[in-house]
Amino acid sequence: MSGSTENADATGSLQGVRVVELGQLIAGPFCGQLLGDMGAEVAKVEPPESGDPMRAWGQGDKPTWWRVIARNKYSVAADLKTAEGQDLVRRLIAEADILIENFRPGTLEKWSLDPRDLMEMNPRLIVVRVSGYGQWGPYAARAGFGGIAEAMGGWRKIVGEPDRPPARMGVSIGDTLAATYGCMGALAALHERATSGKGQIVDVALYESVLQVMEGLIPEWAIAGHKRERTGSTLPGIAPSNVYSCSDGEFLIGANQDSVFARLCEAMGQADLATDERYRTHTARGKHQAELDALINAWTRRFTVAELETLMNEHGVPAGRILDAEDMLSDPHFAAREAIVMVDDAELGPVPMQGAFPKLSRTPSKIRRNAPRDVGQDTAEICRRWLGD
Template sequence: MTEQTERGGALAGVRVVEVGQLIAGPFCGQLLGDMGAEVVKVEPPGSGDPMRTWGQGDTPTWWRVIARNKYSVAADLRTPQGQALARKLILKADILIENFRPGTLERWSLDPEDLLKLNERLIVVRVSGYGQTGPYAKRAGFGGIAEAMGGWRKIVGEPDRLPSRMGISIGDSLAATYGCMGALAALHERQTSDKGQIVDVALYESVLQVMEGLIPEWAVAGHKRERTGSRLPGIAPSNVYRCRDGEFLIGANQDSVFARLCDAMGNPQLAKNPRYADHVARGRHQEELDDLINAWTEQFTVDELEATMVGHGVPAGRILDAEDMLADPHFAARDAIVTVDDPELGPTPMQGAFPKLSRTPSGVRRSAPREVGQDTDEIRRRWLGE
């Protein structure tokens, strides 16, 4: 399905200026743009955002996702002329997004405090490695460093190996999502106060927010989470199991669900075995329970095991890659993947807009700008009346 429409979305009429680059700032802009905001991306003339060259293949495609629903305006923020144009646009905007090292905007004569004096309703989303305050504030910070500081990297991977990365830039994406959340909260509050504010987003704190009970488990119980591979200690069975032709994920750690899994295995008495009868017991004997389940799943193909799990109401699923997703009927039915008409690549599949709103749906209204600054004249005319 081609998803390229003129639907406004929930944020129709909201103007956003994005002066960030790479992932954290631009992904925040993508989220707002998907929800209907008009996003003007300010890029350095010539090279543009480095994201234009990131990704795999002869023609990198990541840019097509992170820059969709945006207009490109060329301005060198290191020059007075570029700063003047950016300032004019920001004074017409509802939201400014930036993800430079703290102090950079101030050096470019774009101090958010000064901008708020000129545009009291402005919301400034500032994404940085360590936040705008504190002893580490001025340090250079990337998403991977934030994942390490926030506790993520410490617990990901096999226990006998170095910490692993997730395979995507999760630290940047989490920070962008929290930045978007903060912007939406500030927009809501502005309806009462008629004033904007600064949203201070630290990459490491964005990671920290999703670390579940990591802090109190240590502070209260003296338990320090470590790397455990594919297992989550004490939560069983919940793991990847081998089939004759691949792997399959089963999550049956709740008592009633485990009983259904035992029925599916043709061994209902297993659920009454004192070693596995409740959550605590299964967690205590997690390794041997995984071995039992593996010995059973290895008899089946992935297709056969999936049918059995669905038939018995056990949460389980295939481990999909991009090729699998493009062929999956559920992705298609929910427009989880949409096809956008790119001026250079033609029809280009990518993840759809999310979350889904029933009355003011999000969507992809514009493909990513092909040329740096291609929309400068249009935005000058429409926003500035020049």
């Protein structure tokens, strides 16, 4: 996609759905981004003058993160600490389908925006509340950030090398997971509302969002007495599935399923490895993971990344290059599927960014509107269309 999006079409799966976004930084706004990409009309409420702190996040003299997380949104300026700002937001919420907020529990109530009162005013309202620990429980009042949730939810404990402190992922995964679950909950509530006619509260805790993707972490300990620890680039017992060395770089191979491992052995010219008792089964390969990785790594060193990629594709072995942003911008598959799109920005010119996913066949998600450049630039328009002011 290229060209200006300011006057793009208003189609999408959520066309006609109105969202008020009160959140800031990542967890709330990413939920709003997802809903906006699907076609919802998102009125993002920002503090006058300062705006969302996310406007200043990112690298370079003119940070671009805002262009992604605020796309498909309208900026409405309102000071939620004042009666005037609260009144404006309350009037917008009366016309909305979904409210998103990611403040510490009790903050909305302090601002005279108690969700119970808002839902009495607008019984069809769906309120997505994202917080560190959820709206109730002994930790509910604590300040919570995504990184803290990653630690509490088990993620940080198992990421990194075993002889080093826990590492972090290079993105704010705790926040974006919570935002994604918030979006999922909002969509489920919209579906249920079609029958009941009633809204509800979607209570999203950052730490629970992380916990949800921790696979067998809890039952493995409770039932098998196995406590996951940091294991670097490997997942214990899952082999071969690792990053291997080439003559000019690194390459990822995932051949841990029996038939796939057999195909890898054929590609290596060592078909007998697939019937070797040390490697014949999933369990056996897990027990001999280190020696199997060493054996494969010695073989991959003979090839360039391009040569190994061709060989793996020829034998149907899941494998791939480890890409960075520069690689992605020149990759033909990204281009063919419009995984990265170009958006014309009035200040920066063409800005490449990730497209809208997942892809729907009839009502595709897309970038229909640029991120608002100025704080409050759309206040008058939203008030006119939503409120008739």
